[in-house]
Amino acid sequence: MNPVKALENHRQAVWLDFLARGFVAKGDLKRLIETDGVKGVTSNPSIFEKAIGSSDEYDGAIGQALKKGDRSVADLFEHLAVADIQHAADVLRPVYDHSHGGDGFVSLEVSPYLAMDTKGTIAEAERLWKDVHRKNLMVKVPATPEGLPAIEYLTGEGISINITLLFSQEVYRQVAEAYLKGLEKYVAKGGDPSHVASVASFFVSRIDTAVDKQLDEKIARANDPSEKERLAALKGKVAIANAKLAYQDYKRLFAGSRWDKLAAKGAKPQRLLWASTGTKNKDYSDVLYVEELIGPDTVNTVPPATLDAFRDHGKLRDSLEENVEDARRVLEELEKSGISLDAITEELVKDGVKLFADAADKLYGAVAHKRASSLGGGIDHQKLALGAGIEKAVEKSTEEWRASAKIRRLWHKDKSVWTGDDEDKWLGWLTSAASADVADYEDFAQRVKGQSFTDAVVLGMGGSSLGPEVLAQTFPHRSGFPRLHVLDSTDPAQVRAMEEYVDIAKTLFIVSSKSGGTTEPNVMKDYFFDRVAKAIGKDKAGHRFIAVTDPGSSLQKVAIKQGFARIFYGDPAIGGRYSVLSPFGLVPAAAAGIDVRSLLGHTLAMVRSCGADVPPQENPGVQLGLAMGIAGLEGRDKVTIFASPDVADFGAWAEQLIAESTGKDGKGLIPIEGETIGDAAVYGNDRFFIDLRTESESDAAHEAKLAALEAAGHPVVRIVMKSIDHIGQEFFRFEIATAVAGSILGINPFNQPDVEAAKIKTRELTAAFEKTGSLPAEEPVVSADGVDLFTDAQNAEDLRKAGANGDLNSWIKAHLSRSGRGDYVALLAYIERDGDTIDALQAMRLKLRDAKHLATCAEFGPRFLHSTGQAYKGGPDSGVFLQVTTDDSQDLPVPGQKASFGVIKAAQARGDFDVLTERGRRALRVHLKGDLSSGLAALDAAISAALN
CATH class of the missing domain: 3.40.50.10490 (Glucose-6-phosphate isomerase like protein; domain 1)
Structure with a gap:
């Protein structure tokens, strides 16, 4: 009989601190059970990481699992781990049966990330117990303050627990108390405790490593040779002494009347398990923590190298109860030396949690890498x-x-990741794709298809329009469904162009606004509702409108009053620019016949990759x-x-x-x-x-x-x-x-403090118009042929110093001369956005970029107000802004308002410009009079002249 198997004669069980799929499948575990009398297996994230990340033996299993459907990294790992634990448990089941449930266990750890989360630990332990579905499973729970109540609760539910990260005698007593209380609760509600088992994994070598380090520091500082000798005599002794005294606690705790009552019901004592028994100091025997801790009703869990070493040259004796008084003296001497074992063990728990979490990070990283490789182009x-x-x-x-x-x-949703402001209230987008009601979108799509609409028009701004615009321009038109368009402008020509493009009587309008109070979608809705009412009758007009808005918004109230066909509700915890994978993007997608199920299915692969x-x-x-x-x-x-x-x-x-x-x-x-x-x-x-x-x-x-x-x-x-x-x-x-x-x-990425400033200015200007019939008068700094130039007094002074005089060219040259390294030039055009104007602005910006080697932006208002406008006003002061406005050749009235579309757009442009100048931005407004194309050509010529 080899030394490992001979431990049976000392009533000590040997468990193996190792697990891998091939190790079980090839029969290696079974051979160790037969030859060495191995009676259990423990696992942890580090063991799994080495098994999964350092070999290809799991690649096939990962590929097979993903063929049945994509999974999150944690789910994928758990799928692999549960299978491994089940296979190992099946191999060990004869040991379990032969020992009447005393041995033959396989341990699986709850996520180390839950070490400080009682509720999370309980939930995961219960799930693992159910999923593994083996009587000889032990779920590993750490002996943290948060883990102790979980141990008691889970034991009270009849679940076998392996308590890990246990270093201190005091904490061990708390662990034993939690186990006893749990058993008592289980028995009280009629449970049979005979199938409940537990081990308290008392870590050993890590204590000596930490203590020896402090002893070495004290030895180096000591001057008295006898003091050096006294301190040196403690090295390599503390961990074993600590364990021996814990064993004395074990004998006391699992004896007496309290325990006798439980034992009479068939309860099993919670055995001490010696963990971390691989020797870390090369000066010590490689079997030190096996030879010195042999005693009845205990477990020693050893890594493969230590198992091999003990088999080769281990010496057997009942060492655990030898020299108990000497053990007490070792700890007393340690305390006299000024080293606190309590402080060390407390720190070791923290370090252990961190080390296990680090190992879990490596493990999940390995699984994530394998998942990505297996999914390939997915x-x-x-x-x-x-x-x-x-x-x-x-x-x-x-x-x-x-x-x-x-x-x-x-x-x-921890707001301390950012500034600690209100970021936690704006993270609904993280789960919007996963929580989408796909069946409802599919039903809505079929209803839209059944109405024979030719077109669908989204009336929205910013996040409500830009996401749907991507979908409209990316996906081809689907037969039987309406063509999807987006209108996000108050420019009269743009509104009129949309009206002329679609068949008003056969168009579905999607009014999209989170708050319901945004000016642009409201006036666009008023305009097109009036047009639809005239085309098909006021009583039927609402049937052509869909609202997408947050619950309780003013748009919801209007939609109900005007009889909209449907209201889709957004999540108030999702800001507009993060809303494309919520109803604000998915409703337009469904209306256009885009396969929402497929879209979200592909999306979730990235959600899991970023999980x-x-x-x-x-x-x-x-x-x-x-x-x-x-x-x-x-x-x-x-x-x-x-x-x-x-x-x-x-x-x-x-x-x-x-x-x-x-x-x-x-x-x-x-x-x-x-x-x-x-x-x-x-x-x-x-x-x-x-x-x-x-x-x-x-x-x-x-x-x-x-x-x-x-x-x-x-x-x-x-x-x-x-x-x-x-x-x-x-x-x-x-x-x-x-x-x-x-x-x-170091900012809050979910607020937009400077967007509201321009809205306030706009409201003030439109209110003035409603009151007086005209916008407040403004005085150009220069009025030249075909153009008026506007800016504030400070900008005007600076530009004149830079050479601006009486013509457009000089002002443009002076303005552009203020841009330098690290700056950007932004063209902000409050004009109709069509192919010709886009091309004109593009030509100007590229000319600027190539000549000045600066970044350039070409934006159309008012849509950019809900987009880049925030950064222009509140971001770094590196922008040089050239606003372009024009007189509208033909205005459009807004039903029920004095202010027309043209007036609203002009107010938005002026409000935007006022905020830019109030923030000290380098800004110049060019107002083109007369023909727009001629005016843009003149501006282009002025830019060319300024760059020569």
Whole structure:
């Protein structure tokens, strides 16, 4: 009989601290049971990480599991772990049966992340007990203050518990008390305690490691040779002494009348299990913590190397009760030396929780990597080429996020991830895709199809319009469903163009506004409701309208009053710019016949990839967000987005998300959307590039320019989508990334303090119009042929000093001369947005970029007010703004109001400009008189002249 198996004669069970799928499947565990008398197996995250991450033996199982449907990383790991535990438990079942439930156990740990969460520990332990469904399972629960009540509760439910991370005699007594109370509760409600087992895993070697370190420090400082000798004599003795005294507590606790009553019912004592028995100090025997802790009714759980060593040269004796008084003296001497064992054991619990959490991070990282590899094209691919400096900073931040559990805290809605303001109230978007009522959207889609609508028009602004616009421009028209359009302007020509394009009598209007009080969707609704009423009758007009709004909004009340066909309610915990995967995006998608089930199914693959259980290193949304935020802090704050033709409109949505989320408190990222890619030489060192394309769109010339940007030292992120059906993945990736970037920048990414300022100005101006019939008079700083120029006194003074005089060219030249390195130039045009005007602004911005090597923006008002307007007013003071307004050739009245569309647009432009100048921004307004195309041509010529 070898020394390991001979431990049976000393009534000590040996459990193996190791588990792997192949180890069980190939019969290695069974052989150890037969040859060494191994009577149990323990597992932990570190063991599983080595098994899964360091080999390919789990790859097939992962692939098979994912073929049945995608899973979160935690679910995927649990699926693998439960199967392993079940197989090991089945192999050990004869031991369990032979010992009448005294041995033959396999231990599975609750998530280390729950070590400080009693309710979470209980819920997970109960679920694991149910899922494994083996009598010889022990669920591992840590001996933290939060774990103790969980131990009592779970024992009271008849669940066998392995208590882990136990170092202190005092805590051991609390653990034993929790077990006894649990048994008493179980018996009181009629439970049979004979099938309930427990072990208290008392950690050993870690104590000596910590104590020896402090002893060495004291020895080094001691001057008296006898003191050095006394201290040295304690090395390697404390852990064993601590364990021996704990065993004396065990004998006392599981004896006497209280225990006799439980034993009479068939209860089993909670055995002490010696854990962490691999020797860490090479000066000590490699079987020290086995040889010195042999005693009846105990368990020693050993790693494979220690098992092999003891089999080879272990010596047997009943050592656990030898020299108990000497053990007491060792601890007394330790206390006299000024070293607190209580302080050490308390710290070891904290360290143990951290080490187990670190191991879990590695484990989940390994599973996440395997999942991504197995899914392949199911998850859009992201590649970051950041350059050495930013890459190193991202690596450092990645580790900081991992160590401080920030991604888990983000998912748990912990506002301290950001500024501690009200961020926790705005995180409903995290679960909006998973919680969507797909069946309702599908039913709605079929109802829309049955109405034979030719068109569907979203009337909204910002988040209510930009997401649906991406969907409308990305997905082709589906036969039988209406064509989807978006109207997000108060420009009379744009409103009229939409009216002329659609068949009013056969159009579905989707009025989209979270608050219900936003000016633009309300006046657009009033206008088109009036038109529909005239076309089909006032009593039927409401049947052509759908409302998407938050519960209790003013729009809800109007929709009920006017008999809208349906009201879809948004989640008040989701801000507008994060709402595309909520009813604000999904209702228009369903109306257009887009397959919402498929859209969300693909989206959820990215949600899982960015989940709380995916460590930052393997988390694509977190990696992008860290890179964006750190690049911004290092001066590369112009996030330049290139989107291929299939997904060309995505940049406009991302632009709002990034600008409105991060541009505040004088900080922020300035998104640059719509700039076609140029040669590396035209870009300054303030750029951060993101390239988004579908797999099928191969463009060698474009890729060559990206490679040139990367070679020039610019950070470049490449994202390749499997197809347009994956657009939802990118919505979610960018939402997570923007939230993370906000944390790095130290701002609240869910408020928009400077958007309201322009709204207030607009309301004041329109109220003045309603009262007097005209907007307040304003005086141009210069009135020239075909153009009036406006700005505030300070800007006017600065521009005149820079050479501005009586003509447009001089003012434009003076204005542009104020832009320098790190700045951006924004063209803000309150004019009709159509193909010609878009092309005109694009030509101007690219001319500016190429000549001055500055980032440029080309925006149309009022839609940008609900998008980049926040960053322009509240972000870094690096913008040079050129606002463009014009007289409307033909205005449109708003039913029930004095103010027309043209008046409202003019008020919005003036309100926007006033806030810019009040914030000290470099701003000039050019008002074009007469023909718009001629005016734009004159402006273009003035810009060209200024750049020559």
